[in-house]
Every structure is written in C-alpha cells, then in structure tokens.
Amino acid sequence: MVRKLSTILATAVVASAAFAVPAKAQDSVYVPLFTYRTGPFSGSGIPIANGMRDYLTMLNERDGGIGGAKLILEECETGYDTKKGVECYEAVKGKNPVMINPWSTGITLPLIPRAAVDKIPILSMAYGLSASADGDTFPWIFNPPNTYWDGLSMIIKYIGEQEGGLDKLKGKKIGYVYLDAGFGREPLPLFDQLSRDLGFELKLYPVPADSMQNQSSQWLSVRRDRPDYMVMYGWGALNPTAVKEAAKINFPMEKFISIWWPGDDDLRSAGAGGKGFKTLNWHAVGTDFPALQDIQKLVVDKGLSQAQKNTLGEVLYNRGVYNSMLIAEGIRNAQQITGKKVVTGEDVRRGLETLDLNEARLKELGLEGFAGPIKLTCTDHNGHRPAFMQQWDGEKWVKISEPIEPMADRVKPLLEAAAKDYAEKSTGWPKRTEPCDKQS
C-alpha cells in the first residue's frame, strides 16, 4: 500500500515535471499516450498502458530519448470512452504531438478525418478502421501490423486447417460473439463475404457493453445453434465472462478462437474452464529479450513504472511494448529523413511510412525474435503480417502454430473497395498530395 502510494506520488511528481516542460522545449519531442487505467475496460487498458509507457521511459533512461531528443510522455485518460478520447485529442493537439495512439477503434474513427487537417499521424496498432491500411486514401493513418480483417481471415484459415482445408468449411456453422461497438462490428463485412464464398453459416451473437458481464442469453443461443467454432472479438470484462459462459455450456474450448486481445488476467479470471482457449498473436510473451530486461532494470527496478514486476512479459504488456517500438522507430526514421533532432507530426508521418523493421534492426533494438519483420510503404500502411495461434494452458500462453498468412487475395480487394467507398462517402475527402520518401 505504502509502496503503491509512493509510486503514485512519484508518478505525479514526474508527470508534473513533464507538464512543467513546454512541449516544444529544446531537444525534446512530445508523445501523448491515450490510456485507460480507469473504468470498465481498465483490465485490458492497464497492462497496455504500462508496456507503452515503460518502453519509452526506458529509452529516455538508457539513451536519453531518441537521437538526442528526450521524449516527453503525457498520458491522457480516455476510459475507453469515445467522447473523452476526442477531448484528449483536442487537449493535446496544440502541444505539437508527433503522433496519436487512440487505443480504441471508437476513438480512432472520429480522429481519422481530423488527422490530415491537423497534420498529426494516427497510429492505431492492429485496431481501428481496417480500410485505413490504404496509404493512398489515408496518408495520415497507420494500423500495422495487421488489420481486423487480416485477423479474421487468419482465424478462418486456421479453422480451415483444423478441418482439412477451406473447402471443408462448406456447411459448417461458425458463431461470432463480439462487443456490439465499432471494434466488434469492424470485421462483419468480411465475415459475411467469407461465409458466402466458403459456404459456412455465420451466426452472430452481439454483446452490448452493459451486458458484458451477463452473457447468458448469448451463450444459450450458442447452445441452441450448436456452432462448430466460435470466434470472438471482445475487450475488457467481455473476454473472461465469455470464456466462463462457454465453459458453462461445455463448448469445446479448443474450438473457441479470439482475435488478439484477451490478456493473462482475462484467462485467470475465467478459471480452470479457460484451458484450451485460443487467440491470435504476433509477438512473443515473456521477458527474455534485452529490451525487456532493460525495462526491468532501468524503469521497473527504479520505481518509474506503474506495473507490478510479475506482469512484465504478459501478453498485453508486451503488446504495449510493441506499440511503443513502432512509435520510437517512426520518430527515429523521421529524424533520419529530415536530419532534424526535434521532429514534428508531419515528419513522423514520413517516418512511419518508411518503417522497415527487419531482423537486423530488431536485433539492434534488443528485440530479436520478439516479432516478425515489418515494412510499411506509401501505399501499404499496415504490412498485413502473419500472426500465430496461441493457447492458454491453464497458467500461460503457449504458441501452437506456425505463422498464418492473412488471406490477401480475399482481404485486399475488400479493403481497397472499402477505402474507396469511405473517400466517396466523405464529402471533400482530399486526394493524397503527400510525396513518398525512400525507405530509410
């Protein structure tokens, strides 16, 4: 308790010190972090916030920032609430932020039209609008390393492999339980298309936010419909409750597959019934990487982190680390392209567009084997990288598959059509005028 209070006080002091430094101070770049440590979704938000903040803090402690520019970090609490997220955006946009990480599809959507106007790139890492992967239409939006549509195509591909081929899905029944919000509804167009193309029956089980902890209706319907597989796009308390409800109706857990968001806490809350549950992932868990050990030594051990020591390396903590690695590389690239130490949002947009995280660079970062390489371009702001399947063994996540490539042939045409449709429906949507840079 005393330690917690002292950590909070220390954080407050650090935060006030950060406020005291003008955002445009000499040799510093301002990186706002939209987080949710409070509210109904804090269970998912806290580990991600910790991972994001700790990686960037580690760069400040170890390297003095990036390329000689100190990182000024400021969290804005959104509570996963779209209105508060937009308020956060309005509050920080005048401080010359180098990018925005909304950490909510609901918040990302209203920020998309603003980004080009305010010249602030949006990094919605593996969430947000899938169509924003199209850099020609959305030059200011980035959503690497894969879209929700990629994720769904990988899950269907994996199910196909389990059944002996995609053609074997004909006549099968696949259920989809999801948060009835922008995030959960995002993959519906592709799901619908795939069900028609592959001949499986799609059953939908939307869960309103106020029923996240009371899903008995949805799972009774699952019991009635007897789907062969269940797919989940859940967040916050929806995830552990769904796993508990699935166990309650004896749904085979190895046929219950989620997009990449369930965390360790979700499965611990779900109890013994969660054993066998599967999710996609694209990065490692654990702390056996030099960068993670630097975080331990330079941030956590020094009391600069809000994370409890035993949560380092958990899947959502490492997700936050991955996010900040992208932030840092975007800034570094921008510095290299422009030759400036203190870069702006416009510069970092160029930095993100030339991102090339190959094996060698990942090794330099102390993250060799942490995740696969990724390269973004002017036209591709996503990368559409493969992900693998991991399974909860009752105590931890275990990788159980080789990387699964998304179904590019099915996803890409839909993404392009969706991007075109978005631009046509948004009156006055600007044509891209931003020039392309060479890869750094």
Place this chain on the structure above:
Amino acid sequence: MDILYNIFIDPFVQMGSAPDLLVQTLWEGLVSGVLYALIALGFVLIFKASGVFNFAQGIMVVFAALTLVGLYEAGVPAILALILTIGVMFVLAVGVERIVLRPLVNQPDIILFMATFGLTYFLIGFGELVFGGNPKVMITDQLYLPRGSVEFEMLGGFVSLQKIDITAAVIASVMVASLAVFFQKTRIGRALRAVADSHKAALSVGISLNQIWIIVWFTAGIVALATGIMWGARSEVSFALQIIALKALPVLILGGFTSVPGAIVGGLIIGVGEKLGEFYWGPLVGSGIESWLAYVIALGFLLFRPQGLFGEKIIERI
C-alpha cells in the same frame, strides 16, 4: 406473412420443440432477475429512507467486492476479510451520513441526488487508488461458495444449473425476505418509512434521522457486498461491475422505488422477460436487444400502473 409467423408462431414452436432450452432460459432469467433484484434493493433501501435515488449504488457494489478481494490478497483470511469488509461498509455508511447527508438535511431531493454523484466519483477514485484498476478474481472457493454445475436430463434434453447461481438465488431470497420483515414488522422499519415521508415530521416525533440513515446505508452496503460477490463470481471483480447497476433501473421503474417486494418481483419479470426476448425474438432483429428490451417491458407495465407494480400511489393536493 413470414414476419407475422416469425413473431407470433415460430418462437412458441421452438419452445415446444426444445422444452429443455425453454426451462434453461427461464432459469437463466430467474437467476439474472434475482441478481438484478439485489441491486435494485440497494436503491430501494436508500430511496425509502431519504427519497433520494442513490446514484452511488453501482460503485458501492464494486467497492465492496474490491475491498473483500483486496483484503484477501493482502493476506487476510477470507472469512475475516468478509467480516472486515462489512466493517468497512459500516464506516462508509457513517462517513456518508456525517459528511454528505447531515449537512444536507432539508435540502431539495435533487441536491441529495447530486451528492450521490459526488460520492460515486469519490469511490471510483478512492477504489482505484487503493486497489488499482486491474480486474481481480472473486475468492469463491475461499468463501466456501460452491463451483460446478448440477445437470438434469429432462424433456428430451438437459438442464444445467450452476451451483453458484443456486446459491445466489438462495442468498438473495433470504436477504429480501429478511429485509421485507425488517421494514414491515420492526420499529426501525416503521421509523424508516416515517423518515421517507417527511424528514421534519420524523424529527418532530423523536426519530433520529442520523441513526436511520446510517442503518439504511449500512444495509445497502451489505446488499452491495452480496451483489458484488455473486456478480464477481460469475465474471470478474472489476470496475465494469458498476455498469450492471444500470440494469436495476428498469427493475425500479417496474417494481416501484419504494417497495422491497417490488424490487424482487420486478427483477424476476425483467430477468425472465429479457432472456426470453433475447433468446426467442432477438434473432429476428439481429440480436443484442436485451439492453433496451428491459425498458420496453417496464414501460409496458407502466401504461397500466404508473406507480409501478408495488409503488405507492402518491396523491398530492394542489
């Protein structure tokens, strides 16, 4: 024609063809209803004593459950943690009376209502400061609450009853019955009803307003603790639990803000109604109708009984 068939015929055909699922749906509805009733009961208690809608009831559920699990995680044995949590809810009741309510005696109801808003945000902040925002696992086993399920083969299928749900139903029923007796048959209960009618009149006949308020807030705190344990066991102990409190609103509309039996009957009607609605009629409109269906059911009843099922008909001379 198909639409009419799907609305008026097909759901009943489904009920007849899979009666085990109908029984299961009714059971799930009853369990949800009992748990909604528990939350509604917390609102009713405070409303009866002060005429104020306690906006803080939802966060009290979270705070009580977090305190229990937090104490256990700090090394306190589970049963002792339970007793200490009850103690914390008593201290909270005294604190609310001294700091929030006492200075607001005789103020308009809306002022007291706004004060409960303030209390809500205080408890959210205080809870997060002390316990953090991470979800916690309810200490079900340590409290000797049963796990697992009982399954019956019946009506050509099976019906599965979770032991924790059976326990929740029993505990809630006992609490509701005790509270009904407490309010109807005891001196304190009558005093409480007097306070609800008029603060001034109650004071003039020697009823201690402060004492009544402490008793009521403490009782609402215990109800919140029971609710937190049961909902926490079904999902997790996190700040998301406060959203569940919203489910009590249609129950209150239906049952009346001042009736303990109304809370339980209203809870059961809403619980069963929304489960049947979602299960049999939900697929017709893409599912996900539960959150608004409860209000439709409540409003439907209000057309015939504007004061709610058991609410008092208030006649004011003008």
